[in-house]
Amino acid sequence: MNILPRLSLRAFAVWRRNFLVWKKLAIPSLLGNLADPMIYLFGLGYGLGGLLPQVGGVSYIAFLAAGTVCASTMNAASFEALYSAFSRMHVQRTWEAIMNAPVTLEDVMAGELLWAAAKATLSGIAILLVIWVLGLIGSPLALWAVPVIFLTGLAFAALGLIVTALAPSYDFFMYYFTLFITPMVLLCGVFFPPDQLPPAVQAVAAWLPLTHAVALVRPLLFGEIPSGIVGHVAALLAVAAIAFGIASALIRRRLLK
């Protein structure tokens, strides 16, 4: 796919546009991103965790914390690449205005991709901070979770842009969340170790991007070096690159025919 020649640094002007909008509502936006994961973390972590012995060698709330970071990064990137990007593409015609300037569609999409990943990273970091304050982070190795969070954001932003490319309206996104995002939260080791699942389901889960994010972030928060780093990073990178290629082709067909 012939994307690279059409990319330029103008993508950052698109990124900055989204950042400027976000800045106006930064605090409520961050609090909004924190509320949902915190409810799960405290509710399940303390409520359910009190009934459980250790999970994976740590307290349940510590186990859940690592999963929550990844799941909420996924959610933040997905929401931005779906609802917000769709508003700008379809409802507000913001992309159309931008493309009347010397900015290509691929620049616009790269700006959206990087922005969604950045916003997801901000919300991931906010949760990391809360977890750290709670004393659930064991070592400075946890800082390495930040690039993993960004990478996770890239992968899910790119996947989200594919759905946006195909969406006739906002209603369409419900399918994506119900059929893809929510099952992933349950299959990829956020709430419980994946080895609790039947082997066939485990085999499917191993292919899902969130599995790779969790497999990297959880050991890092406990102060361990994850096993199979290269494979997990490569899987997330591959998802991001391939999904972005597909999304670009689809949106090009949708907007520039």
Place this chain on the structure above:
Amino acid sequence: MSPLRVVALRKSYEGREVVAGLGFELQRGECYGLLGPNGAGKTTTLRCCLGLTMPDSGEIVLAGEPVPERAREARMKIGVVPQFDNLDPDFTAAENLIVYGRYFGMKDAEIRPKIAELLDFAGLSGKEKANIRTLSGGMKRRLTLARALVNDPELLLLDEPTTGLDPQARHLIWERLKRLQAQGKTILLTTHFMDEAERLCQRLAIIDAGRMVAEGAPRDLIRDNIEAQVVEVYGEDAPGWAQREAQAFSNRVEVSGETAFCYVADAAPLLAHLAAWPSLRTLHRPANLEDVFLKLTGRELRD
């Protein structure tokens, strides 16, 4: 060098040819109009010129750059006012200009000093901090025009710039476009308003079904394509009268509903005859661009 040259442009969607071999060339400093009914291919032509739609064939040179190959470079030197408002609703008027300037690679320090002047031109002085949602339709369109000027373009492309505006707002836009032309800018606009085309354009092309059916100065188009005088005849009896009597006094008669349009070189005999028909009301006027347009593109609805 021409700011925009289009040669033998063709574009089809699903087997339907929307632009069918269109060609035209703008002269520097003129205002050129693409005039056509809905679906004539005006917007598709503009999109092709900007490199946002890939033509099936044809040649486009915009601001000296071949399009679509170097559309990005060409768009550096172009300002665009789109048909539908797409100002950024999350920003103030000034922020809209700054953010848009960044898309041209301009630094904030380059854009900020221009804001007051641009808003002033748009008749929006003091509205730097105004929320877009609080602006009227006319104000939004003027701000869109100011936004299109942020990169000081040599050529402005306007897609139906006054559609949906009230008369006061339209006149203000026209006045601003004339001022821009006086500053030496070249303007290409699409419209289906005849008065707009007649008032603003030195030359225009009448387009129908993706083809050019006539091109020239508005006055020449009227002189070359149609009889000098029009007598409009209204009333219940008008269609019947037109069928029986009108031909004898007119070069050409068209009936639309309860109105007969009689095109004549000399109106005196027709008016004398009509004096004997008190049930018919008449309007005698010189032919205008709308008459040419309707003659060349027909009277049936285009939706």
